[in-house]
Amino acid sequence: MSETAAPPASKSEQAYAAVKARIVDGTYSPGYRLVLAKIAEDLGVSVVPVREAIRRLEAEGLVQFERNVGATVSGIDPTEYLYTMQTLSIVEGAATALSAPLIGAADIARARAVNEEMRECLQHFDPVRFTRLNQDFHSVLFEHCPNPHILDLVHRGWNRLASLRSSTFRFVPGRAHDSVDEHEALLRLIETGAAAEEIEKAARLHRSATLDAYLAQAPKSNAGSLSAQ
Amino acid sequence: MSETAAPPASKSEQAYAAVKARIVDGTYSPGYRLVLAKIAEDLGVSVVPVREAIRRLEAEGLVQFERNVGATVSGIDPTEYLYTMQTLSIVEGAATALSAPLIGAADIARARAVNEEMRECLQHFDPVRFTRLNQDFHSVLFEHCPNPHILDLVHRGWNRLASLRSSTFRFVPGRAHDSVDEHEALLRLIETGAAAEEIEKAARLHRSATLDAYLAQAPKSNAGSLSAQ
DNA sequence: GTCATAGTTTTCGTATACGATTTCGTACTC
DNA sequence: GAGTACGAAATCGTATACGAAAACTATGAC
Structure with missing residues (x-):
C-alpha cells in the first residue's frame, strides 16, 4: 500500500x-484580527477546532491572545523583530555548529549552487526569490542538526520572521550583497x-549583521546586541 | 482598588x-496518560478547555499527542534529556550573557547568598532544596534579560527538565560540588x-558539564557536544 | 462639540451531545 | 496454545447551543 492513504488530517x-500558512505567507498580516467564527x-469547520489551533499558534508566538477579546x-512592534532576530541568531548559530560536522561535500556543493543563484538575484533585483533561496541555503546547513529541539526553534524563528516581513522587514540591497x-x-x-565554536560565531554574526542593517535604517534599539565583538 | 479583583482566570x-503544574511537579510523570474526561x-470543567490546554502544552513540548489516541x-527517552539539556545550555548561556550588563551589586549579593546556601545543602545532603536553590540562583542571573523570547525559552527548558527529573535526572554529589x-x-x-562572549561561554559550559556528568553515568550519546572546547 | 449612558451587536467561553476511532476482552477456530 | 474475529467499552473529535463579556452605536445632557 502506498502512502496515498494518508491519515485524513x-x-x-x-x-x-x-x-499558520496564512500568517506565514502574509495573508493575515500582523495586527490582523482572527475571528473564530469567520x-x-x-474552513468549513466549527469554532472548536479553530480555537484550539489558534491557542497552539499562540504557544508558538505567532498570535497573541486576549481573554474575551x-x-x-x-508582531506589529518593531521590537518584536529585534527580539526574534536576536533569538534566531542564537539558535541558528547553534544549529549550524551542531550540523557542521555532518555536512558532506555534496551538501556544500548544493548550498554553494544556491548561493550563486542568490548572487544572480542581486543583479536582477529579485528580493522575493532571494529570500526564498536564502531559506534554502540555510536549510542545507541545518538539515543534519542532530538536536530536533533546536531545529524546531529555528523553524519557529523563521516562521515568525516570515509573518513579520510584510510590514517590518525590508530588503536592503547592500546588506544582501554582504550576505552572499x-x-x-x-x-x-x-x-x-x-x-564548532568558530562556525557558531560566524553563523550568529551573519544573522546579527542583518539585524544591525535593519536597525541602522530604523534606529530604535534598546536591547543589547549579542554581536558584541 | 487592590489587586484582589484579579480576572477570574x-x-x-x-x-x-x-x-502544567502537575507535570512539572511530577504528579504526572513521563509516560502518564492524560485522559481528557478524567x-x-x-478540575470540574468540561473537556473542551482541557483539550485546549493539552494542545498548548504539546506546543511547549511537555506532552505528546497522537490522533484519536x-x-x-x-520525555521517557533519555535522549530527550540530552536534547533538552543541550538546548538549555544554549539559550541559558545567551540569556545570562544578555542579562550580565544589567546585573547590579545587589543582585550579585543575592545570588551569592543563594549559592552559599547551596554549599550548605551539599553538607547536609539535601538534593531537593539544592535543586530549588539552583533554580533561584539562575533566576537572578536571568531576570534582567531584555529579550523576553529567550527568557521564555529558558523557562520552557526548565519546565521540561523538571518534568523529566523524576525518572531520568539523578543528583550527582560530585557534580553538584563543582556546580557551586x-x-x-x-x-x-x-x-x-x-x-559577554566570555560569560556566555562559561554559562554554557556550566550547563554542559551537568549534561556530561549525566552522560558519564548513563552513556548513550549520539549527539555532538556543544561544549566542544 | 464632548462626554456619558443605555441598548444592540458581535464575539468569545464552555457545557453538552453524539458520531467516529481505537482499544480491550472474549469466544471461536485450527 | 496461537492466532483471528467479533463485540463491548473507552476515548477521542467536533458540531451545536447558549450564557457572558466586550465592543460598538445611538441617543441625550451639558
Missing part, C-alpha cells in the same frame, strides 16, 4: 495548518573543518 | 495551569564586567 490539524466558516496576529559573501565564507569554514 | 487557563472531572506526558564553584566563578566574571 483532523479538522483541528487542518485549521492549524491553514491559519475562520471556522472559511480574541486573537490577533502578533558571508554565506561563502561560512561554507569555507565548514569545508575546512573549522572548530 | 478562564477555565481553559485553569486547566492549562493545573496540568482531567476534566478532576490521546496525550501522554513526554562554577556559580561563584560565574559571579566573578559578571562582577568584573567580563565580555
Whole structure:
C-alpha cells in the first residue's frame, strides 16, 4: 500500500495548518484580527477546532491572545523583530555548529549552487526569490542538526520572521550583497573543518549583521546586541 | 482598588495551569496518560478547555499527542534529556550573557547568598532544596534579560527538565560540588564586567558539564557536544 | 462639540451531545 | 496454545447551543 492513504488530517490539524500558512505567507498580516467564527466558516469547520489551533499558534508566538477579546496576529512592534532576530541568531548559530560536522561535500556543493543563484538575484533585483533561496541555503546547513529541539526553534524563528516581513522587514540591497559573501565564507569554514565554536560565531554574526542593517535604517534599539565583538 | 479583583482566570487557563503544574511537579510523570474526561472531572470543567490546554502544552513540548489516541506526558527517552539539556545550555548561556550588563551589586549579593546556601545543602545532603536553590540562583542571573523570547525559552527548558527529573535526572554529589564553584566563578566574571562572549561561554559550559556528568553515568550519546572546547 | 449612558451587536467561553476511532476482552477456530 | 474475529467499552473529535463579556452605536445632557 502506498502512502496515498494518508491519515485524513483532523479538522483541528487542518485549521492549524491553514491559519499558520496564512500568517506565514502574509495573508493575515500582523495586527490582523482572527475571528473564530469567520475562520471556522472559511474552513468549513466549527469554532472548536479553530480555537484550539489558534491557542497552539499562540504557544508558538505567532498570535497573541486576549481573554474575551480574541486573537490577533502578533508582531506589529518593531521590537518584536529585534527580539526574534536576536533569538534566531542564537539558535541558528547553534544549529549550524551542531550540523557542521555532518555536512558532506555534496551538501556544500548544493548550498554553494544556491548561493550563486542568490548572487544572480542581486543583479536582477529579485528580493522575493532571494529570500526564498536564502531559506534554502540555510536549510542545507541545518538539515543534519542532530538536536530536533533546536531545529524546531529555528523553524519557529523563521516562521515568525516570515509573518513579520510584510510590514517590518525590508530588503536592503547592500546588506544582501554582504550576505552572499558571508554565506561563502561560512561554507569555507565548514569545508575546512573549522572548530564548532568558530562556525557558531560566524553563523550568529551573519544573522546579527542583518539585524544591525535593519536597525541602522530604523534606529530604535534598546536591547543589547549579542554581536558584541 | 487592590489587586484582589484579579480576572477570574478562564477555565481553559485553569486547566492549562493545573496540568502544567502537575507535570512539572511530577504528579504526572513521563509516560502518564492524560485522559481528557478524567482531567476534566478532576478540575470540574468540561473537556473542551482541557483539550485546549493539552494542545498548548504539546506546543511547549511537555506532552505528546497522537490522533484519536490521546496525550501522554513526554520525555521517557533519555535522549530527550540530552536534547533538552543541550538546548538549555544554549539559550541559558545567551540569556545570562544578555542579562550580565544589567546585573547590579545587589543582585550579585543575592545570588551569592543563594549559592552559599547551596554549599550548605551539599553538607547536609539535601538534593531537593539544592535543586530549588539552583533554580533561584539562575533566576537572578536571568531576570534582567531584555529579550523576553529567550527568557521564555529558558523557562520552557526548565519546565521540561523538571518534568523529566523524576525518572531520568539523578543528583550527582560530585557534580553538584563543582556546580557551586562554577556559580561563584560565574559571579566573578559578571562582577568584573567580563565580555559577554566570555560569560556566555562559561554559562554554557556550566550547563554542559551537568549534561556530561549525566552522560558519564548513563552513556548513550549520539549527539555532538556543544561544549566542544 | 464632548462626554456619558443605555441598548444592540458581535464575539468569545464552555457545557453538552453524539458520531467516529481505537482499544480491550472474549469466544471461536485450527 | 496461537492466532483471528467479533463485540463491548473507552476515548477521542467536533458540531451545536447558549450564557457572558466586550465592543460598538445611538441617543441625550451639558
